Each structure stands twice: as C-alpha cells, then as structure tokens.
Amino acid sequence: MERKRIREEVIEIMAYKLHKLPSPPPSWEDDEDEFDYDGQVLRPEITDNHLDIAEVAMDLEDAFGINFEDVLPGDAGMESIGKVVDFIEVQISKTLAKAGRKDE
Numbered sequence: 001m002e003r004k005r006i007r008e009e010v011i012e013i014m015a016y017k018l019h020k021l022p023s024p025p026p027s028w029e030d031d032e033d034e035f036d037y038d039g040q041v042l043r044p045e046i047t048d049n050h051l052d053i054a055e056v057a058m059d060l061e062d063a064f065g066i067n068f069e070d071v072l073p074g075d076a077g078m079e080s081i082g083k084v085v086d087f088i089e090v091q092i093s094k095t096l097a098k099a100g101r102k103d104e
Helices: 003-017 050-064 081-099
Strands: none
Touching: 003 050, 003 081, 050 081
C-alpha cells in the first residue's frame, strides 16, 4: 500500500473521530495541504482524551489490519500524524513481507 494512500486514510479516520482536526480536502490531488497534517501533534493539541485516542487506534487497527501494541497514537514516538503514518507503513510492510509479497 502506498504511503500517500495510508496517509489519506489515516487523516480521514482521525478527522472523523477527532473534531478539532480539520477535515481533509475534498480532493487529494493537490499535495500541498493548507494544513500541516504530518506535523500535527495529537496530544494535547487535538485531544487529551484517552478514550478518543483508543477509539482512533481501534479504527486504524481495523482499517489497516495492524496492532498498536505498547504505543498508541499521541504517545511518545507517535506524537504526530506523520509518525502514525510511518508506523502503519512499517507494520503493513512487515505483514506483506511475512506473507511473501512486496506490495499491494
């Protein structure tokens, strides 16, 4: 799965659940976002509610078939949306490698 597609889906899921996060643009064709999603820190700027974070983590796990084990979005190491996208991309790559596939 391409990073761009992962990023778009992560932002859509987070914007739906975390109402302080601006909605994504109607068209992703323009790579120049008016809002810096990748650098956006989740806690405490977007939410400090642990339930919100848990719900977002579960939605991301369901969407991408991954597991957040010891670190949830917003925790140290995954403070920003860009870092969450990086984590998901790595987890998907590991899953595909185990399955013997390079990419979907």
